[in-house]
Amino acid sequence: MQRLVFLILPIVWMGSSGCPDSAPSEPPTDISVDALEDSTDTSVDALEDSTDTGETEEDITVPSEVLMNEEGPTNMLKPDEGWYRGDLHYHTNYSGDALDQGGDDLAIALAIADAWREPVWVEAHPEYAGNSLDFIAVTDHRTTEGLTDPAFVHDHLILIPGEEFGGAGHANIFGIADHIPHEPQGDESQNDRLIDAIEEAHNVGGIFSVNHPLDGGNWIWDTPNIDAIEVWNGPWAGFILGTTAEELEGGISGAGVENPFIRDAFEKGTDGHNHKALRFWYNHLTAGLHIPVLGGSDRHMIIPAGLPTTYIEVQKEADEEVSWSTLLQGIQDGATQVSRSPVGAQVLLQATATDGEEFSLGSSLPANRGPWTLNITVSRAAGGIIRIIRGPLLPPDADGRFHAEPDVLAELPITSDRVHGTVEWTPSPSGEWLHAMVFEPFLEEEPPEEIAQLIEELSIQFTADGLVAMAEALIPLLDIPVMLNPAQCDPALWEPWKPQCMPADPFPLATFYLPDNLERILHRVFEDGSPTEWTMGAITSAFLVPAITD
Numbered sequence: 079m080q081r082l083v084f085l086i087l088p089i090v091w092m093g094s095s096g097c098p099d100s101a102p103s104e105p106p107t108d109i110s111v112d113a114l115e116d117s118t119d120t121s122v123d124a125l126e127d128s129t130d131t132g133e134t135e136e137d138i139t140v141p142s143e144v145l146m147n148e149e150g151p152t153n154m155l156k157p158d159e160g161w162y163r164g165d166l167h168y169h170t171n172y173s174g175d176a177l178d179q180g181g182d183d184l185a186i187a188l189a190i191a192d193a194w195r196e197p198v199w200v201e202a203h204p205e206y207a208g209n210s211l212d213f214i215a216v217t218d219h220r221t222t223e224g225l226t227d228p229a230f231v232h233d234h235l236i237l238i239p240g241e242e243f244g245g246a247g248h249a250n251i252f253g254i255a256d257h258i259p260h261e262p263q264g265d266e267s268q269n270d271r272l273i274d275a276i277e278e279a280h281n282v283g284g285i286f287s288v289n290h291p292l293d294g295g296n297w298i299w300d301t302p303n304i305d306a307i308e309v310w311n312g313p314w315a316g317f318i319l320g321t322t323a324e325e326l327e328g329g330i331s332g333a334g335v336e337n338p339f340i341r342d343a344f345e346k347g348t349d350g351h352n353h354k355a356l357r358f359w360y361n362h363l364t365a366g367l368h369i370p371v372l373g374g375s376d377r378h379m380i381i382p383a384g385l386p387t388t389y390i391e392v393q394k395e396a397d398e399e400v401s402w403s404t405l406l407q408g409i410q411d412g413a414t415q416v417s418r419s420p421v422g423a424q425v426l427l428q429a430t431a432t433d434g435e436e437f438s439l440g441s442s443l444p445a446n447r448g449p450w451t452l453n454i455t456v457s458r459a460a461g462g463i464i465r466i467i468r469g470p471l472l473p474p475d476a477d478g479r480f481h482a483e484p485d486v487l488a489e490l491p492i493t494s495d496r497v498h499g500t501v502e503w504t505p506s507p508s509g510e511w512l513h514a515m516v517f518e519p520f521l522e523e524e525p526p527e528e529i530a531q532l533i534e535e536l537s538i539q540f541t542a543d544g545l546v547a548m549a550e551a552l553i554p555l556l557d558i559p560v561m562l563n564p565a566q567c568d569p570a571l572w573e574p575w576k577p578q579c580m581p582a583d584p585f586p587l588a589t590f591y592l593p594d595n596l597e598r599i600l601h602r603v604f605e606d607g608s609p610t611e612w613t614m615g616a617i618t619s620a621f622l623v624p625a626i627t628d
């Protein structure tokens with residue numbers, strides 16, 4: 079048994095959720111000034127004046143940059159609103175490493191991806207009602223074999239055909255039927271092969287998205303034609319630092335090429351490998367490469383799907399059926415966001431020009447039409463904050479490298495399960511990008527002693543073997559007999575602070591859900607190398623305004 083546990087240590091990706099979103103919103107009259115005082119960008123004086131008058135809601139002058147409590151559904155991003163949710167990074171036993179580690183055959187993997195809809199599940203976790211996944215991308219390592227398996231079919235999930243491409247450095251290719259090799263063909267250099275592979279993906283209508291660019295398998299390649307970046311792979315885990323300087327320098331000198339966005343991302347992304355990936359994306363935006371964010375669980379085994387969950391907004395006619403190609407068009411349109419779980423934070427962000435024209439999240443905005451009014455609605459993140467971040471478009475330095483200069487335009491408290499407000503944005507004439515991040519409270523209740531110890535163990539940053547450190551900290555919480563024999567899984571024995579076996583996975587090395595507070599620990603936000611009292615809730619794609627030209 080012990081040997082088996084050690085076998086899974088290096089690869090176990092843990093993560094899960096259970097954020098209650100079904101509670102009705104408070105009426106929009108009750109504003110917490112205390113919470114607002116913590117925010118530096120808010121006019122508390124103006125707010126106190128407006129709340130003390132006893133005037134009706136319409137008479138109150140709401141200062142800009144305050145989010146007011148709002149009525150309305152807290153599950154805002156649903157298919158009938160054009161938003162589809164799913165997991166874009168998912169392995170089955172067609173991946174050699176998943177097979178070796180005790181992963182799941184395609185049919186079971188798909189059943190696990192749809193486990194959030196099981197009646198036994200929803201009965202125990204009612205917050206999941208209406209929050210199951212709509213799509214799953216099957217992305218096995220360097221193979222599309224699973225896509226022709228008769229089991230590659232589902233009555234509910236939209237299946238996106240894909241593969242995880244690459245050797246040194248990984249990327250997901252979505253929307254392909256045939257494997258695209260990463261090994262040089264003919265007299266191609268390795269870097270030429272990658273550029274050509276991206277073109278081959280484009281030629282068949284596919285999308286090429288760089289995965290976990292700084293987790294050790296670093297994307298050192300110079301590939302300006304990529305379509306998207308996975309900024310959130312598995313747990314946000316600010317305690318896992320990702321690549322080391324030696325790995326990065328070794329990769330660059332060995333390959334003889336250097337990605338112009340990676341060195342800055344390595345140096346400034348001080349708060350985990352996903353933070354480095356976020357900075358890698360900022361550097362692309364800074365160069366004017368307007369590509370969206372994606373996320374994925376990178377599940378090989380043990381964890382459920384959708385941790386994190388990616389949302390894609392699609393434009394479609396009312397009666398039009400959504401297919402995987404509609405979803406890929408949504409990614410190309412740039413309207414995506416990543417949330418920590420199927421029931422995590424959600425954001426609606428829209429930009430309105432001075433003439434009233436509205437632009438949806440991820441749009442490229444015309445120059446000369448600002449100042450812009452940003453309409454912001456946030457749900458399922460009560461007690462958290464939303465940060466609106468912008469950065470200028472900049473030229474590269476003398477060595478051809480890009481360095482983003484992100485800046486907080488506004489940081490606003492989220493005082494209830496659904497809040498709404500506006501923020502004015504005047505982009506620089508030389509061009510700017512802007513996006514939003516939601517931070518949810520770290521824990522909602524006092525943890526028991528063994529969990530306090532887990533938090534302690536995950537309060538320092540780990541370099542290359544951070545994943546192992548995380549797995550070692552979590553293994554004592556797993557029910558090993560059930561893990562080895564899931565037939566013993568009994569939902570009546572689920573405990574609020576213990577990983578809960580999921581009946582959808584009937585095979586040894588079962589699948590476990592981590593209750594909400596445990597999951598928040600694994601998505602903890604670090605800042606400047608230290609743990610904060612926040613959990614990563616959601617990350618949106620960006621608006622981009624080009625420079626004004628004469």
Ligand SMILES: [Zn+2]
Nearest residue numbers: 242248289290
């Ligand atoms: Zn990978």
Ligand SMILES: [Zn+2]
Nearest residue numbers: 167169242376
């Ligand atoms: Zn993967």
